[in-house]
Amino acid sequence: MDLPDDARPDDARPDDARPADAPARRPASVYGVGTEPDARFSLANERTALAWLRTALGLVAGGVGLASLANLTDPHVVVDVVAALACLTGGIVAFYALYRWRANERALRLGHPLPVPGALPTLVAGVVLLGLLLAAFALGRAV
Amino acid sequence: MNADVPFARDAGLPAERSSLAWQRTVLGVTLGAIVGGTTALHAGHWWLATVALVVAVCAVWPGVLRPGRGRTLAGGGLAGALVREGWPLLVRAALLVGALAVVGLALAVVGALA
Numbered sequence: 709m710d711l712p713d714d715a716r717p718d719d720a721r722p723d724d725a726r727p728a729d730a731p732a733r734r735p736a737s738v739y740g741v742g743t744e745p746d747a748r749f750s751l752a753n754e755r756t757a758l759a760w761l762r763t764a765l766g767l768v769a770g771g772v773g774l775a776s777l778a779n780l781t782d783p784h785v786v787v788d789v790v791a792a793l794a795c796l797t798g799g800i801v802a803f804y805a806l807y808r809w810r811a812n813e814r815a816l817r818l819g820h821p822l823p824v825p826g827a828l829p830t831l832v833a834g835v836v837l838l839g840l841l842l843a844a845f846a847l848g849r850a851v
Numbered sequence: 852m853n854a855d856v857p858f859a860r861d862a863g864l865p866a867e868r869s870s871l872a873w874q875r876t877v878l879g880v881t882l883g884a885i886v887g888g889t890t891a892l893h894a895g896h897w898w899l900a901t902v903a904l905v906v907a908v909c910a911v912w913p914g915v916l917r918p919g920r921g922r923t924l925a926g927g928g929l930a931g932a933l934v935r936e937g938w939p940l941l942v943r944a945a946l947l948v949g950a951l952a953v954v955g956l957a958l959a960v961v962g963a964l965a
Contacts, residue, residue, distance in 0.1 A: 734938055751865040754937040758872040761944055762879055768952045769883040775958035776890035788963035792956050799952030802945045809941055 738810055742817030753812045760805035763831070767798030786845045790838055797834055801827075873940075880910040880947050887954045896961060899954055906950045909943075 733739040771794030778787040804827055811823045888903030 738938070748863065748865045750937075751869045754941070755869050755872045757937075757941055758869075758876050758944075761876055761941075761948060764945075764948050765876070765879045765883060765951070768948060768955055769879070769886070771959065772883055772887040772890070772951070772955040775955055775962055776886060778962045779890055779894045779958065783962055783965065785963050788959045792959035792963070795952045795955035795959065799949045799956075802948035802952065806941060806945050809938070 735810065738813045738817065741814060742819065745816040749816050750813065753809060753816065756812065757805045757809035760808055761802060764798045764801035764805060767794045767801060767835075769798075771795035771798060784845070784849075786841070790842055790845075794838060797831075797838075801831065876944060877910050880944070880951065881907050883951050884910065884954075887951060887958065890958060891954065894958070894961070896958070899957055899961075902950060903954050906947050906954070910947055 771791040774787050774791035774794065778784065778791065808823075808825065814820075815822050884903045884907035888900045888907065891897070891899035891903060
């Protein structure tokens with residue numbers, strides 16, 4: 709899909725303006741549509757995807773840390789369950805990062821509004837739930 | 852701003868920020884893999900430790916993830932940054948985080964069943 713000239717951002721340019729010897733870019737579902745946005749926007753989108761990846765990594769690292777703690781000290785099944793849930797959620801968020809990058813890059817190329825990060829409230833609720841579960845477990849052990 | 856106009860350096864340093872974001876991510880994956888691998892070794896699960904070691908090596912191996920290479924806007928202008936796209940690198944990074952998640956999940960399941 710190509711935008712009319714008056715709807716195209718000032719700094720956008722057609723994809724065929726790239727060097728002729730440049731390799732074909734993947735995925736075609738992204739680079740096959742729209743016009744080339746300002747490189748700074750694409751780099752910002754990449755950093756956003758990396759931020760999602762690091763969020764996923766934080767969950768996975770928390771899960772690995774809890775599993776390590778359970779392995780090295782007095783184990784309890786609740787800690788293992790929380791660790792497993794954190795790792796599972798982290799794995800899902802890692803691939804959600806790819807989905808978000810693709811959706812954002814398509815929107816940039818097509819001049820559409822950026823899509824809403826719909827998974828964010830779910831992720832926040834899940835992290836709060838895991839935190840409450842761990843807090844309840846710690847209180848139960850302390851009392 | 853017109854992307855075809857050459858300039859010495861962008862005030863927002865987007866390429867440099869992106870390189871640092873890549874380096875933080877690679878460092879995080881490597882540290883997570885080392886912690887997971889150490890725990891797996893300590894618990895006697897050598898196969899999980901092997902997976903974690905592979906993740907750590909892949910994260911720092913330049914042929915798998917090359918943070919920042921060829922992305923300097925000052926050298927080639929904005930068009931220079933567009934020659935190399937981030938998608939294949941993002942997919943590899945997501946796969947490494949997924950592999951690390953599998954290691955953590957396996958450690959938790961093995962620990963719960965023990």
